[in-house]
Amino acid sequence: MPELPEIANLTRQIHERLPGKQIVDIEVAQPRCLNLPEEAFKAALIGARIGPAHYRGKWIVIHTDRGWLLLNLGMGGEILLVTRASLPAKRRLIFDFSDNTCLSVNFWWFGYAHYAPEDGLEQHPLLGKLGPNALALSEEAFIQRMNGARGRVKDFLLDQSKIAGIGNAYIHDILWLAGLHPLRKIDTLTLPDLQRLYRAIQDGLRPSLELGGAFYEVDLDGKKGGFTFERVIVGYREGQPCPRCGTSIQKIKTGSTSSFICPACQV
Known part of the structure; x- marks a missing residue:
């Protein structure tokens, strides 16, 4: 299970390399990891442009110009910046970007990909319960x-x-x-x-x-x-x-x- 050092490292890389990328499509292979119905999740984030990222405990919190993308690897998994030509064999979600790169997310057992509106981060039922890092x-x-x-x-x-x-x-x-x-x-x-x-x-x-x-x-x-x-x-x-x-x-x-x-x- 990834803990603070691993999540902080992933967040730093996302913060450095993803801002400016625009989400043009989302492929969902595991809808139960979402906090919204699949179509609502896609509607909220397709077209969004990625901004800065930070972490809260074991959550990666990514700001976009349409709200927040929240990722949690649960008991373990991978978040990889790849292209469609280099996708890993196992993935639960794919976020396609306008520059032909994509973010592949996999969970070994369970994990989460949640959306929160711009003013809804502190009201998120899981993030809102966390203590300080x-x-x-x-x-x-x-x-x-x-x-x-x-x-x-x-x-x-x-x-x-x-x-x-x-x-x-x-x-x-x-x-x-x-x-x-x-x-x-x-x-x-x-x-x-x-x-x-x-x-x-x-x-x-x-x-x-x-x-x-x-x-x-x-x-x-x-x-x-x-x-x-x-x-x-x-x-x-x-x-x-x-x-x-x-x-x-x-x-x-x-x-x-x-x-x-x-x-x-x-x-």
């Missing part, structure tokens, strides 16, 4: 969001309505960097704990962001990200020694998900 928060703002929160620290970080963009791929290393157990209750965290956690989010996400995302995801040109498995610290490394203390990394159940932790370093 994880890397956009200052330390002070992050600590303010954590103060008074209840529950377990991992659950809070994965709750997109609290902080958007962190998922199961990066959470293990973030919590290891902070020295925090995923089941630690938020109301037991001290100010130094919160400060370490803020830095851990930065240090856990930015290296992948700078390398174009994880190695198992691709960018707008189909190129894999440069953040390889060798750069992962403890995530998915069950039985291997903790790089800090040498204790074997354990895989434990944390609610509906699993976590990879150092039982000695994370308390």
Whole structure:
């Protein structure tokens, strides 16, 4: 599943390379990914000219002169800038542009392609529930969001309505960097704990962001990200020694998900 580094990278490429392109046709192979009937979705966007893009959590938000195109890859997929001659074999949507390029969108399992009118972005039922992007928060703002929160620290970080963009791929290393157990209750965290956690989010996400995302995801040109498995610290490394203390990394159940932790370093 793409998370903040991968979505931010795709958004940057879209922001740099798509503005000015005009949508002249849309082919829909999976109508259930739309938030409107297919003909209404096409009517809203065919003829639209692409403008700037930004991201909100795991959503790519593209402004056009007719409103907003919103893309979410769900559990994974591809967004590729290609031509009709170089289309991938699998795709759920194709946005054809006037310059004979096209945007091919594929979902491995599920995903979304939504339209929002110009004044309807904040009223979108999914975007409107998202918290701020994880890397956009200052330390002070992050600590303010954590103060008074209840529950377990991992659950809070994965709750997109609290902080958007962190998922199961990066959470293990973030919590290891902070020295925090995923089941630690938020109301037991001290100010130094919160400060370490803020830095851990930065240090856990930015290296992948700078390398174009994880190695198992691709960018707008189909190129894999440069953040390889060798750069992962403890995530998915069950039985291997903790790089800090040498204790074997354990895989434990944390609610509906699993976590990879150092039982000695994370308390």
